[in-house]
Amino acid sequence: MAGLLFGTGGTPHSAKTASTIDGIKRIAELGLGCMEIEFVQGVKMGEAGARLVGEMATKEGVKLSAHAPYFINLNARESEKIRASQYRILQTARIAAICGAQSIVFHTAFYLGDPPEKAYNTVKQSLEEILSQLKRENNRVWIRPEVMGKLSQFGTVEEILDLCTELEGLAPCIDFAHWHARSGMFNSYQEFTSILLQIKERLGTAALDNMHIHVSGIAYGKKGETKHLNLKESDFQYKELLKALKDYDVKGLVICESPNLEGDALLLQVTYNTL
Ligand SMILES: [Zn+2]
Numbered sequence: 506m507a508g509l510l511f512g513t514g515g516t517p518h519s520a521k522t523a524s525t526i527d528g529i530k531r532i533a534e535l536g537l538g539c540m541e542i543e544f545v546q547g548v549k550m551g552e553a554g555a556r557l558v559g560e561m562a563t564k565e566g567v568k569l570s571a572h573a574p575y576f577i578n579l580n581a582r583e584s585e586k587i588r589a590s591q592y593r594i595l596q597t598a599r600i601a602a603i604c605g606a607q608s609i610v611f612h613t614a615f616y617l618g619d620p621p622e623k624a625y626n627t628v629k630q631s632l633e634e635i636l637s638q639l640k641r642e643n644n645r646v647w648i649r650p651e652v653m654g655k656l657s658q659f660g661t662v663e664e665i666l667d668l669c670t671e672l673e674g675l676a677p678c679i680d681f682a683h684w685h686a687r688s689g690m691f692n693s694y695q696e697f698t699s700i701l702l703q704i705k706e707r708l709g710t711a712a713l714d715n716m717h718i719h720v721s722g723i724a725y726g727k728k729g730e731t732k733h734l735n736l737k738e739s740d741f742q743y744k745e746l747l748k749a750l751k752d753y754d755v756k757g758l759v760i761c762e763s764p765n766l767e768g769d770a771l772l773l774q775v776t777y778n779t780l
Contacts, residue, residue: 508756509750509751509755509756509757509758509759509777510537510538510539510568510757510758510759511537511538511539511759511761511770511771511773511774511777512532512537512538512539512540512541512567512568512758512759512760512761512770513528513532513537513540513541513760513761513766513767513770514541514543514572514719514760514761514762514766515528515540515541515542515543515766516528516531516540517531517532517535517540517766517767517770518765518766518767519531519535519767525540525542525550525554525558526557526558526561528540528542529558529561529562529565529567529569530561530565531767532565532567532767533565533566533567535767535770535771536771536774537567537767537770537771537774538566538567538568538758538774539567539568539569539570539758539759539760540567540568540569540570540760541569541570541571541572541610541758541760542558542569542570542571542572542601542604542606543571543572544571544572544573544574544597544600545572545573545574545575546574546575547574547576547593548573548574548593548596548597548600550600550604551600552600552603555600555601555603555604556603558604558605559603559604559605562604562605563605568607568758569601569604569605569606569607570601570606570607570608570609570610570717570758570760571597571600571601571604571606571608571609571610572597572609572610572611573593573594573597573609573610573611573612574593574597574611575612576589576590576593577590577593577594577611577612577613577614578590578614578615578617579591579613579614579627579628579631579632579659580613580614580615580616580617580619580624580627580628580659581614581617582617587631590631591631591634591635593611594609594611594635594648595635595638595639597609597611598635598639598644598646598648599642599644601646602644602645602646606646607646607647607758608646608647608648608649608676608678608717608758609646609647609648609649610649610650610651610678610717610719611648611649611650611651612651612653612658612660613628613632613650613651613653613658613659613660614627614628614658614659614660615657615658615659616657616658616659621659621661621664624659625659625664625667625668628650628659628668629668629671629672632648632650632668632672632675633672635648636648636672636673636674636675639674640674647674647675647676647715647717648674648675648676649675649676649677649678649717650665650668650669650675650677650678651665651678651680651683651719652665652677652678652679652680652683652684652687653680653683653687653730654680654682654683654684654686654687654723654725654729654730655687655728655729655730656687656728656729657728657729658729660683661687662677662679662684662700662703665677665678665679666703666704666707666708669707669708669712670707670708676708676712676715676717677704677708677712677716677717678717678718678719679700679704679716679717679718679719680718680719680720680762681697681700681718681719681720681741681746682719682720682721682722682723682730682733682741682762683719683723683729683730684700685723685725685741686723686724686725686729686730686731687725687729687730689725692740692741692742692745693742693745694742694745694746694748694749697745697746697749697750698749698752698753701713701749701750701753701755702753704716705753713753713754713755713756714755714756714757715756715757716755716756716757716758717757717758717760718750718755718757718758718759718760719759719760719761719762720736720741720743720746720759720760720761720762720763720769720773721733721734721735721736721739721741721761721762721763721764721769722734722735722736722737722738722739722741722763722769723739723741724739733762733763733764734763734764735763735764735765735768735769736763736769736772736773737772743772743773743776744776747773747776747777747780748780750777751777751780759773761773
């Protein structure tokens with residue numbers, strides 16, 4: 506992995522069309538380095554389409570990741586809902602692999618009133634099944650549960666790192682905006698570096714060489730995240746985060762999920778490069 510790459514969550518607004526192919530072309534034109542394909546409303550891309558996406562990404566030198574559908578809850582009450590959630594993650598990983606994407610990210614679960622330890626065990630078991638299935642398929646895409654922004658959602662930094670410590674093939678998606686919104690803290694250089702140190706201690710230096718990060722401005726209240734904002738309309742201290750990432754020589758993908766997508770992705774890249 507060559508350093509830290511910046512890109513958008515989904516096709517940039519300024520692309521010719523909303524297609525993934527035009528998205529990749531636009532990322533390259535803008536001088537950005539990566540893009541996350543948003544399968545958030547369902548994996549509607551077929552294998553043939555995925556091969557074309559992979560060819561375009563290679564041609565343009567754009568690294569890809571994929572975001573699984575939102576309709577996932579590995580802590581659902583009904584076993585068929587858990588199975589459907591597992592299937593959505595598997596499908597995302599299968600199509601992502603054909604696209605040449607290195608990682609997929611997903612929102613793991615809701616607590617639904619369960620004690621966090623109980624939800625953790627249910628989620629862990631469910632993920633184990635997914636990982637062993639992907640191993641059988643020889644699928645080597647990194648499976649990344651995301652740090653979530655609402656108190657009702659499974660996915661504190663601690664929970665995500667615990668899962669990654671216990672399960673092989675799992676790696677974190679650290680959404681710094683979500684964590685700030687959820688904790689009401691973690692918005693300074695020192696706090697950002699404390700997370701990076703925690704990752705290094707628990708998962709090893711290799712984890713910092715292969716990071717997947719989400720960033721955006723964010724609005725939040727008592728229950729955590731309310732909505733994403735553009736960085737300059739929010740209180741998020743992105744310069745401090747970028748400085749922490751640079752000082753710890755973090756490598757991997759930074760996906761910007763601000764409403765203005767490429768606007769803030771470019772802001773992040775330019776700021777990072779001038780540090
Ligand atoms: Zn997400």
